[in-house]
Amino acid sequence: METVKGILEGQKEYFYSGNTLDISNRKSALIKLKNEIKKNESNIFEALKEDLNKSEFESFATEIAMVYEEIKDAIKNIDKWSKRKKVKTPISQFKATSYIYKEPYGNVLIIAPWNYPVQLVMSPLVGAISAGNTAVIKPSELAPATAKVIENIISNIFKKEYVAVVQGGVEVNKALLDEKFDYIFFTGSIAVGKIVMEAATKHLTPVTLELGGKSPCIVDKSDKIDIFAKRIVWGKLLNSGQTCVAPDYFLIHKDIKEEFLKSVKKYVKEFYGDNPIKSEDYVKIINKRHFQRILSLIDKDNILLGGNYDEAKLKIEPTVVEVKSLDEQIMSEEIFGPIMPIITYSKYEEVIKTIRNFEKPLALYLFTENKVLEKNILENINFGGGCINDTIVHLATTELPFGGVGMSGMGSYHGKRSFDTFTHEKSILKRSNWIDIPLRYPPYLGKISLLRNIFK
Structure with missing residues (x-):
């Protein structure tokens, strides 16, 4: 679909502009998201009543409150989560320092189910935004009233180059999966999860699959x-x-x-x-x-x-x-x-x-x-x-990662794990220039005993 291609191209350009990398921009986006959800609480209640006959109490407790908690946790900790981390460097690499840099994957796809049609869109979105990605959201067509409210919430606060909602059924899902995203986050059945993973292999796209099974x-x-x-x-x-x-x-x-x-x-x-x-x-x-x-x-x-x-x-x-x-x-x-x-x-x-x-x-x-x-x-x-x-x-709880194992899923999220899910850890070793130990350079004759001493 040309619409999907156009959105993805726009998001790639927006991502490479660097707008999503600034931590203050990420926090601002999360605050906007929370405020817009609050403004639309009554609309969410009405939509969930229409789609699933959910009471306001159950809707707030299981759909909205958990999202608020995710946003609160992300805003509080995003500086710490995204900070460069210094790690130990082995003596064999003397003299050097080692770091892990946290960088977003880029353009992510979130495919959500119908059973918790607000929470299971917004919770992974919080992780995607906090990690610095752009996102395409595909709500479930089986909960159409809620999907429309989600689209309104997102379009009211975000440019489609940053976060976009794509509506439709099976054909739209297929069109999305035919495109090359940098990460795919899917929640749904095992049967559809297999389809998602098969599509992801065409581009070697990493995935999180939140599935199910007989618990x-x-x-x-x-x-x-x-x-x-x-x-x-x-x-x-x-x-x-x-x-x-x-x-x-x-x-x-x-x-x-x-x-x-x-x-x-x-x-x-x-x-x-x-x-x-x-x-x-x-x-x-x-x-x-x-x-x-x-x-x-x-x-x-x-x-x-x-x-x-x-x-x-x-x-x-x-x-x-x-x-x-x-x-x-x-x-x-x-x-x-x-x-x-x-x-x-x-x-x-x-x-x-x-x-x-x-x-x-x-x-x-x-x-x-x-x-x-x-x-x-x-x-x-x-x-x-x-x-x-x-x-x-x-x-x-944001302190416990949530996810499956084997046929029930792969990957996890919630709290810091949501940030980690949408983040690539880039490993960097920085070598000092004031000394250059000749051991690693040819010729190697007579050097192996010294090497063995290092790696005893």
Whole structure:
């Protein structure tokens, strides 16, 4: 597409002008971004209500507040993050000094998903701006109202040569990926992530892939099952389960299964009433295709709780199902919806074996007061990140890098890691001119013993 080519050419020219390199300019851009988001909070709320039926509270907590925190952290620390770093120089390079310079990649592409259509655009953008890049943003066409608000926010404060929003569907994504960017940041499904990575290889473009997978939630025997269930229901049903780090399936110790189910039922009712489908706090499924996909995962014979739905409202009641075999359809893919598959276990070894049946997950949640079990799980299972005795909130801190491993993603961001993601570390060794040791120069006869002494 000529439009994409024109934007990218303009951004390259703007980047090489040096405007993005000045730290004060970066801070100013971040302040403008925060102020413009604040001005548009009501528009964001309306758009998220239209696209996903999100309440204002959930919209602010999960979409806006996290972005404000990212901006605050970046403005506070950008001078320190971007500062040249002096490092040790080995004696073999006497006399010289070594430095790491932080420089932006250049022109970056941010492709965002529909499930958190504000946060998952703005958070990586904060990293791109703070590191000194220009950016092209591609919001998801599946959340059109929010995508339009994002475009308005960006166009109100930035020239398209600095930050530009490109709207459209699959063809636009393809056109963007055909171009040569200096960095690509993608959040979305594993299937599309593979397409992005394949496209990036044509230009050897570095990528961050924030994907997903089947994230397990383990619940051990405890006298704290009620509070465990409360935190699990909150995390699973946040955004109606349409969260990349939502607990996907549940490994419940057989001795507390009934108590756990009783508490789950209690908190579903407490949070969303007798009929969650009618609750204004209960998010809808994004579209009919995903609605039907989620329904197809439910085996009616295995339902323990819930099971009702309203296609007109695109809402599926919180539903607990019992899993009798890992070969069942619900265990074949990431659910990305308000369905809770329950698997019971009696021994710790069963938990490890079950989780290892799947690819390395983006998140893992463990509810236990047993420190031995905690140690065993953390040391023996690979996953992106997670929580002990809570869900979701590990990604709500700028001090913890967020990202996947293996099929759940590569690279990470949040806080300083966002800056690092969009920054190239340029290594420089500066040699002194007042002395020039002749050891390294030919002829080499008789010199190897001296070299060996240096590298003992």
